[in-house]
Amino acid sequence: MSANSKIRVAIIGADGYTSRETIRLSLAHPQMEIAALYSPLDPLPRIDELFPEFTGRVDMQCEPIEPAKLKGRADVAMLCVPSGISMALTPALLKAGLRVIDFSADYRLEEPADYLQWYNQEHTDPDNLAHAVYGLPELYRDKIRKAALVANPGCYPTSAALGIVPLLKAQLVDPQDIVVNAASGMSGAGRVPKQESHFTERNENFEAYNVGEHRHQVEIERTLDPYARSGKTSALFVPHLVPMERGILSTIYLKPLQPVSVEHVMQVLADAYENEPFIRLRKDLPRTSDVARSNFCDLAARVAKSRIIVLSAIDNMVKGASGQAIQNMNLMFGIDETAGLI
Amino acid sequence: MSANSKIRVAIIGADGYTSRETIRLSLAHPQMEIAALYSPLDPLPRIDELFPEFTGRVDMQCEPIEPAKLKGRADVAMLCVPSGISMALTPALLKAGLRVIDFSADYRLEEPADYLQWYNQEHTDPDNLAHAVYGLPELYRDKIRKAALVANPGCYPTSAALGIVPLLKAQLVDPQDIVVNAASGMSGAGRVPKQESHFTERNENFEAYNVGEHRHQVEIERTLDPYARSGKTSALFVPHLVPMERGILSTIYLKPLQPVSVEHVMQVLADAYENEPFIRLRKDLPRTSDVARSNFCDLAARVAKSRIIVLSAIDNMVKGASGQAIQNMNLMFGIDETAGLI
Amino acid sequence: MSANSKIRVAIIGADGYTSRETIRLSLAHPQMEIAALYSPLDPLPRIDELFPEFTGRVDMQCEPIEPAKLKGRADVAMLCVPSGISMALTPALLKAGLRVIDFSADYRLEEPADYLQWYNQEHTDPDNLAHAVYGLPELYRDKIRKAALVANPGCYPTSAALGIVPLLKAQLVDPQDIVVNAASGMSGAGRVPKQESHFTERNENFEAYNVGEHRHQVEIERTLDPYARSGKTSALFVPHLVPMERGILSTIYLKPLQPVSVEHVMQVLADAYENEPFIRLRKDLPRTSDVARSNFCDLAARVAKSRIIVLSAIDNMVKGASGQAIQNMNLMFGIDETAGLI
């Protein structure tokens, strides 16, 4: 792709927060153009009605979703829709010649059996699933470049995997003894009002949810598995809700296979991420506010009480969703990986 | 009522925030007993399912609403239901021998025509409306003592009236030139999730709403009217939403009829509220956090640029709702007005 | 102590948040009287200048700290002062005939060597340290009743110990493999402004601090040690800061010694706390908002991925500080343990 041409993006599911974030980031991207917005809402809203911050900046109306009509109109579809909907739309989008970046979980788990168990439905598009690439550029950069279909990772798994994989790879830690204690801002819960996202219920409140049962637990394990000698990891995942809009901090507890110094752990992380544009090793401790609205993942490690503790902070809406999608898009279209993101 | 006996309270509309607050306050009240809880929810919830803070403290299940069955079971009904529902239930409750304290607006406006205009429906119970007493004890203490039906005031009108009435009475200010600029925490919007009360929409956001069109504007005017020589006031009311749970601050702009000192204004307020247990005159400025969870109204005044500015802070859920209801109940049943509230 | 007489309390360090909370709770306590307030501030403030919420409710001026003068004026001193100051004041207070409840860490660690290591100073009052009782009523109720000097526990250790001790006692979990991941509201950081407690730095931010190095880590271990067969536990403690005022949630990761069901774990907790007035077992998950402003500790357990996860929520200012101090006071003076707290 030449330096002047634009990547035309169709956003499907334009009425949610990941759509909003993608549009926001596109405004600073030199080669990204929002070509069309699709929403199931009726009547079809203007984007600045949904998100008044775009008033005077994005002059577009949502359209009804018809994958076939996208042929020739967009280069890539970003699927900002719930799991289950994506796999219904993806085959037609690919057939129409678009590349697809899917924000849902539909193409993240290699095994249809895992999908059935955790998402309570049969996978209806196993053929494309077989060719989908998990869109974590720090792990699968080369595959992403050539992929037609990228499964954009979950927010929690992104933050967890970036903190754990180098230590697993270096065989520093026990793959069977992983605890990911994570806390997220409320944008991760989406835009549809619910009792648990009602301001008065959330403000001045901190709580865990889905302890050991969150769907991202299996995604974390499947992402880590290839880096365990045995091919199998066991990770306990416990998410929490924080009264703030953005940010995830994962506090990861790992068991070193032999005594290790914090300097060594930090060095392993430093070596692994030496050339990574979006990973920052911190001497002090990561804070979600330091990565807010950015595509960075801030990492630090500590050693105490025979455990390695890795702290990993991302913005759940950026590196945990829309920013990573754009990073994947940049790779897929052969432009600078950091375009629009730094 | 003897010092040992209990006032039996039936809460109708037990699933909302004013119900929760009433129950919370009842736990510290020496003579108040929650006798029954009514909810339209199906299935009928336990109160500690709705509000887990009551776990181990309040062991009650909600019942379906049947006013007639309350006869002999409760002494007073607190109607924590929306406008329109109250006037459908009140006649039967009164007939069953209960006193009624209505949290809705149904019995606040003396003129059915006002109700029709601002609440878009005919008043269906004009007989009881004619005998209802507006439950602002600082203005109508004696009437409240004898009332069968008390219209518990709106949160904004409470905070506005307490700041303005003494100055109107003293003929210090122009009744035609009143601006009430108010800001409220989100509990005032109720417990039902809505887009505008979604955490992510409200956090890091401040906005005005219903400028000059809020239903409390007419309630403010009707409450002030009797204190104007002409019997008529004109008040502009502009409410705002603050990203916090509780509290209302009204910043009230008044036009003095002749030049006046801040000391004189403060003295007029001090004289008016000399014996009031819940009004506190502040030398510094009121803050919503100072009145949180209390039945106090904190007041201060300033004079600048040919205007009197009155600052009035209450907790919208207490002096603005449940606390004032209990203050009214205390008066209606002849016990210490401050019981359970200080 | 007779049911009518009052326990006269002197608060030393009246200008901090634990003092404020103690005063707030005293207002609802039938037998507690704030007899004197001591502060190092110059000029000596009125309490309603420090905390305007007490305007019209508490009419007291702070006095300079002179332990000897308290003789006959107060029955108990609550030391709301930093570690290091308490042990300088306690001998004189005891000599003056007062009982002492110390909010600092000075008398919490039995071994002066632990104090030296973690608080970087020699313990200057080892004699009284030897007789001090750790004020966790659920563990040491009988000793507290007879104690002259009670070391009021830290907020994090309270929440951690209440969740762990019954499982250690039942020999259900490995005493060497304990992780306490905790998150606290900002009132725990005290009233003195600091960069990290500046609103703009804290809002929309979540971070860990003092990973494996917090002083409460050793307090947690020393509190748990007696319940391990070996007399020795190893606990990793990682605290986090939440953008809210109140509440601690500890998410505790324990290793079962053999496979165990969640039902069994819950039963062990239920049996342990059967008669405890302030411990609530929750079927759903604890939330900090459910225990806010109360002395309750809400507990729940889950089993997943070969681990027991215990969730433990308290209000750091109440069960984690002032409420527990009052619970201890109630025990020390032989009145109802729950007086003023339920």
Added chain:
Amino acid sequence: MSANSKIRVAIIGADGYTSRETIRLSLAHPQMEIAALYSPLDPLPRIDELFPEFTGRVDMQCEPIEPAKLKGRADVAMLCVPSGISMALTPALLKAGLRVIDFSADYRLEEPADYLQWYNQEHTDPDNLAHAVYGLPELYRDKIRKAALVANPGCYPTSAALGIVPLLKAQLVDPQDIVVNAASGMSGAGRVPKQESHFTERNENFEAYNVGEHRHQVEIERTLDPYARSGKTSALFVPHLVPMERGILSTIYLKPLQPVSVEHVMQVLADAYENEPFIRLRKDLPRTSDVARSNFCDLAARVAKSRIIVLSAIDNMVKGASGQAIQNMNLMFGIDETAGLI
């Protein structure tokens, strides 16, 4: 200035929030280069120590402030320092050939007497004061282009003036009867920790401050004066603090000189701002969240109770400080006014 060359900016007072915001915005600006950072802190900090969000992005160390040494090294100095300091540095900076954009109030008030009265000190640089231009581009665009010294407006006056000036100009409203009721996020209070900006004091709190006494009141009046026929306006200004980081909403109460429709008022605003890139007229009501991190000012008007109410929302750190400074810089150096800002 050619389209490729860079404007070299020296930030003086690099350790405050307006510096941080200026650096943040510079990262997206095609022709702006941070050439040097000056701070009075000792030891001199790296910018990513002060603001860890810049880790890996801005590799600069602060230097001690020496205006003369800036000669040839920077094209413009941005003075992010308190009032009083600016006028001590500005003469030397101008002498060194730099243009100056001053964020303080030192050059905002034309009359030294006003400065003396409101800032309690003699103005020490009346010569440059006489040539300074008030940097509100919507009012003084042409003068700004040619200015050597621009006084960057206060945050509150920016939001107030943009809402009022067109209506004054159109002689629609009484210049003697203006009330500006404003509410601001906490970043406006700066980065130095204070009791009133302590998280626990601010959270769940809303309050007014400096009622009729805030220094921005005179700045608002002096900014409005030229647009009143008489050359003199009277504006009452009442600011409030909101528990959020960013944003100002001014709710402005104006007295129409004759009856007027809301459509007419909106039309007057629309005509005035037809070609303004940063003013957005809103049919619904402005929200601070819609302008967060942007240089937009969102405006709407309502008419009720014989008053015009104008709602004006800006981000206090952007249009209210750093964004407006960059807008001024763009004008001063002859590049696209919106560069780096849209």
